[in-house]
Amino acid sequence: MALRDFLNRVINGRQLTEHVATGKTGTVRDPYGNDQADGLTPQRLARILRAAANGDPLAYFELAENMEERDPHYLAVLATRKRSVAQLPITVNAASDAADHKKHAEYLQSWIDDGVLRSSLFDMLDAIGKGFSVMEIEWKTSVGSWTPGKLIWRPPTFFDFDRDDGETLMLREAAGLVDLDPAKFIIHRSKAKSGLTVKSGIARVAAWGWMFKNFTLKDWAIFCQNYGQPIRVGKYDSNATEEQKDILWKAVSQIAGDCAAIIPRSMEIAFQEVGSKSASTDMFEKRVDWYDRQVSKLVLGQTTTTDAISGGHAVSQEHREVQEDIERSDALDLSTTLNLQLVRNMIAFKFGPQDHYPTLSIGRPDEVPLGEFANAFDIFARNGLKLPANFVRSRLGAPAPEGDEETVGGRPEAAPLKMTARQAVDRLFETSAHARKPDRDDVEHLTDRLEAEAAAILDGQIDTIRTALNQATSLEDAAQRLAKLDLKDEELAKAMASAMMVSHLAGQAALLDGLDDERK
Structure with missing residues (x-):
């Protein structure tokens, strides 16, 4: 079956299913x-890197590959960097809002x-670590479609440049190097530095430190073996026979492991302690820790997430941001x-081939954090x-309630947010528990007074808020601009307090008038 790739080249379908x-x-x-790690020396490492x-x-x-297998720290930090990207969300974006493009996106999302x-x-x-990786695609076919059934990792030793x-990148064969079919392979490159791919992997830079760290570990192991336990000294008489000397040597050499030996009564074993061992041990440990850092x-890009060092929360947060920058770059x-x-x-x-994919x-997602979004x-x-x-629900990750589904949250019915000064005073008089409603002329007079006092203040605040919102470039910028505004809330509060006091006095006066009328 013949297919056409995105460059309109004819592809033999049978070749897509064969392992290469x-x-x-x-x-x-x-x-x-x-x-290659066995017996590695500076001279041999230099030859390996030069040959590459x-x-x-x-x-x-x-x-x-050997470096990852033999060093827990190197393996751990590499795995941390890889897993931080491998678990990130995968999203699909259609080429446009056209029906065909949306269909293409749905097909891709279904495979993901x-x-x-x-x-x-x-x-x-x-x-x-190595500068590149190669994944061989094992295509599978169903009704009218070809999708990757597996992406198989192939060792870098199978390839050459x-x-x-x-x-x-080319495939190693007995007869030489063979071109890679672009429809069968995914070649991912990750460069720690500019230049040839073979020279841009992290392993090339880490190799020297890895080798010297292993020298230190070997020296440390020898030191612990020799000085981590007492030195055994066997003493024999001048007339001791060779057989007696052999018995004594066997006892001295085996006592550390077996903690028991049989020697003639005339012989003696002394244990000599080595002083100042802690200083020598610290030297090895500090050197190994330095290489790990x-x-x-x-x-x-940082050390806080792998090593316990001083610096507090601020330093940890800054180092985490550095790691996130690297994570974002790897993901891109x-x-x-x-x-x-x-x-x-x-x-x-x-x-079939498309103009856009x-x-x-x-x-x-590069979005404002949820807390900042909610406040803004x-x-x-x-x-x-x-x-x-x-x-709003999509930003919160919350679905919409369906039908009569039980819900939580929400808010009770409240009075309209928009209320004129006249309506506010009318409502005040209507709900007063201390006085009957004054005459309409009194209410209108008080309302007009409150509108006159509050109108200028409200108009100024609205213009100030509108200007801040028009100048803002984002939700976060708008929130910061609003927070910095010097709104004249005290003047508005004074005007409202004054109106309420006058209305209260008017109500009291109306009550007294009513009592006088009843007495008459």
Whole structure:
């Protein structure tokens, strides 16, 4: 079956289902490889790195794998960086609002929901350490569609770079290097520095520190073995026979492990303690910790999340922001790789080549934090801003109630928010428990007085708020501008208090008038 990819090239469907970059013992793609870390010396490490830079990276790829296997700290910080991206949300955006583009996005989202991509992100991020990672796509076919059934990680030792440009990745074969079919492979690159991919991985920079740290660990182990327990000294008489000397040597050499030995009565064993061991031990530990901190900086950009150091919450928060910046960059690189090398072919195989394709995005939504959004919206709502309820619910992650479904929250029915000064005074007199309602002329007179006193204050405040909102560039900016406004709330409060006092006195006067009428 012939398909067309996003570049309108004809693709043989049968080739999409066959495995290409498989490994086999005894071939150029040996799945086991060699251990380059055994007996590593500065001279041999220099040769390995030089060979990689000059077009022979096989030993370097093997060493990069050995480094992860032998160093818990290096493995931990690499896994932390990879997992922080691999668990981020994956969203799909349609190319436009056109019906066809929405259909393409739904098709892509349906495949993402199957979990194939999610389970493969960790392996794709192997590029962080080695500079690149290769995933072979195992396409599966159903009714009229081709989707990736698996994304299979292939060891970097199975590949090499083109000798001419040093960048084009090719498959190792017995007869030489073979081009990779772009419809079958995803090549993700992650660069810690600019330059050739083989020289831009973190493992190349970490290799020197990793080697010297291992030298320190070996020295530390030897020191502990020799001085972590007393030195055993066996003493024998001048007339001791060779057999007696052998017995004494056996006792001295075995007593540390067995804690028991049999020696002639005439012989003696003395235990000599070594002083000032703590200072020597601290030297080894501090050196190992220093190398670990350098690796933490190299991989995560900071040390607070991996090492217990002083600095308090402020430093921890700042270091976490650095880690989030790296996480965001890794997620953007990964999204770009998938959109260019996978998404377009998926849509083209199903719907044919398109002018525009949907895109997937890996990462947290770049939105105002929920607390800041709630505070800003509260201020805006009280000043007349209206938002669709669906938008607010989506930001809160809360669904809309359906039918007669039981709900919590909400607010009781309240009086209209907009009330003129005249309505306020009328309401005051209507609800007064101390006086009968004065004559209409009195109410109108008091209302007119309150409107005159409050109108200028209210008009000025409304103009000030409107100006602040018009100048704001975002919700956060508007909230900050409103908080800085010097609203004349005291003057308005005085005007309202004065009106209420006058109305109260008017009510008292009306009550006294009523009593006088009854007496007459």
